[in-house]
Amino acid sequence: MSDKPNEILRANSIYHIYESNAEDGNVVALRGLSVSITEGEAVAVVGPSGSGKSTLLKCLGGLMKPSAGSVELAGTRMTRLTGKQLVRLRQETVSFIFQDANLLPHLNAIDNVAQPLIHQGILARKARPKAQALLDKLGMGERSYGLPEELSGGEQQRVAIARALITNPKLILADEPTGALDPITSREVLQLFKELHEESDVAFLLVTHNREVASFCERSLELREGRFIAQHGTDVDIGDLSESRELIIDDTGTITLPPDVLLGLGGPGRFEMSEIDRDLLHLERVDEDKVSVSTGNNSMVLSPNCPACKYDYAGSDDQLCPECGSSRPMIQS
Ligand SMILES: Nc1ncnc2c1ncn2[C@@H]1O[C@H](COP(=O)(O)OP(=O)(O)OP(=O)(O)O)[C@@H](O)[C@H]1O
Ligand SMILES: [Mg+2]
Numbered sequence: 607m608s609d610k611p612n613e614i615l616r617a618n619s620i621y622h623i624y625e626s627n628a629e630d631g632n633v634v635a636l637r638g639l640s641v642s643i644t645e646g647e648a649v650a651v652v653g654p655s656g657s658g659k660s661t662l663l664k665c666l667g668g669l670m671k672p673s674a675g676s677v678e679l680a681g682t683r684m685t686r687l688t689g690k691q692l693v694r695l696r697q698e699t700v701s702f703i704f705q706d707a708n709l710l711p712h713l714n715a716i717d718n719v720a721q722p723l724i725h726q727g728i729l730a731r732k733a734r735p736k737a738q739a740l741l742d743k744l745g746m747g748e749r750s751y752g753l754p755e756e757l758s759g760g761e762q763q764r765v766a767i768a769r770a771l772i773t774n775p776k777l778i779l780a781d782e783p784t785g786a787l788d789p790i791t792s793r794e795v796l797q798l799f800k801e802l803h804e805e806s807d808v809a810f811l812l813v814t815h816n817r818e819v820a821s822f823c824e825r826s827l828e829l830r831e832g833r834f835i836a837q838h839g840t841d842v843d844i845g846d847l848s849e850s851r852e853l854i855i856d857d858t859g860t861i862t863l864p865p866d867v868l869l870g871l872g873g874p875g876r877f878e879m880s881e882i883d884r885d886l887l888h889l890e891r892v893d894e895d896k897v898s899v900s901t902g903n904n905s906m907v908l909s910p911n912c913p914a915c916k917y918d919y920a921g922s923d924d925q926l927c928p929e930c931g932s933s934r935p936m937i938q939s
Contacts, residue, residue: 613678613681614644614645614647614679614680614776614777614809615642615643615677615678615679615777615811616641616643616677617639617641617665617666617676617677618675618676619638619639619640619675620636620638620639620640620672620674620675620676620677621634621638621674621675621914622634622635622636622658622661622662622670622672622673623673623914632929634832634915634929634930634932635658635661636661636662636665637914637930637932638675638833638914638932639662639675639832639833641666641827643777643809644809645776645809646803646808647810647824647825648799648803648809648812648822648823648824649809649810649811649812649824649827650812650813650814650819650820650823650827651663651811651814651826651827651829652813652814652815652816652817652827652829653828653829653830654815654830655815657829657832658829658831658832659782659813660781660813662813662829663702663781663811663813665677666779666811667700667779668692668695668700669702671685673914674913674914679696679699679777682695697722697725697726699775700775700776700778700779701769701770701771701773701775701777701779702770702778702779702781703763703766703767703770703778703780703781703783704766704780704781704782704783705781705782705783705785705786706786707754707759707763707766708766709754709765709766709769711754711755712753713753713754714750714751714752714753715750715751715753715754715757715768716734716737716738716741717730717737718765718769719741719765719768719772720733720734720736721769722769722773723736723737723772726773736772737772738750740768740772741768743768744764744798746764746765746768758791759787760788760791760795763783763784763786763787763791764798767798767799767802771802774808775808776808776809777808777809777811778808778811779811779812780810780811780812780813781813782813782815782816782819783795783799783812783814783819784814784816785814792818792819796819796821799812799822800822803822813829824839825838871889871891872891875891875892876891876892877889877890877892878891878892907937908935908937909935909937912927912930912934913935914930914932915932917929917930919934
């Protein structure tokens, strides 16, 4: 169980590797991500194409098992559940919204919205009025009997949002929810998210490459190549993020520096902490040869294998895995 009662989602150091026999080998899509979302919070993950957004969302929502690391949903660790328990936890806790509304083509709007309740064993005649009420609320009351192919993209997305809300989820996971919409319809859908966020205590995690989509969220996390590189609050001017950049130190103590900050520091290397004060860290570059790994009773050594892809370091003292780029941890000798 999680120690914070109002935490709806927590991921600890998740890695995900897509295994492949193709020439370009395995793809490491997530490299040790940790994130925590509390009830009612809206968080955006912003990153370019291929940075791992969809992979992250699937791992967080229990649609895919990460290669390493753990995910807790509403205080329950998903990796420990049987298939049936996992489906049940998902049904009771999360809803997904994808770029394409993914409606069932042969069902009209109201039956698409009612579907998750019917899946839970609720009778259609009980589920339908609830579905109608949600469609009314989302401005789709007049289109309840339209089939998906008869609805516009924006209307289909509203139906998908109603379907996501009907189970009263604690968390909505959305993958590029406005990606298939024109800018005006996209703003309308965002406005809808904003209202839902203000009036209910459902939490949102939204992944997108579009900063505007992130604008109703309290926080946005920047994802690059499977790592979080920065966190921004809503009070920042999205035209100029460099002024207000924050760095995240996660609860394993890991800091990930954005490439420009790393460059500003003079590149990778070893650093000494000359002083440690609360909320303040002084780093001073040291020569490689001044550094030795301590050998006391509790001595730590560099791990012989990569925790993510199992690469064998074979006696080298590399700090980063040449296969997947993950940092090499220290372990008890
Ligand atoms: N099924 C898969 N098999 C192999 N590699 C995959 C698979 N799915 C994704 N990848 C790779 O994993 C990395 C992350 O992909 P992901 O789909 O999570 O990115 P994304 O940020 O959602 O991108 P986009 O904005 O284009 O949707 C990419 O390098 C991608 O090529
Ligand atoms: Mg994607």
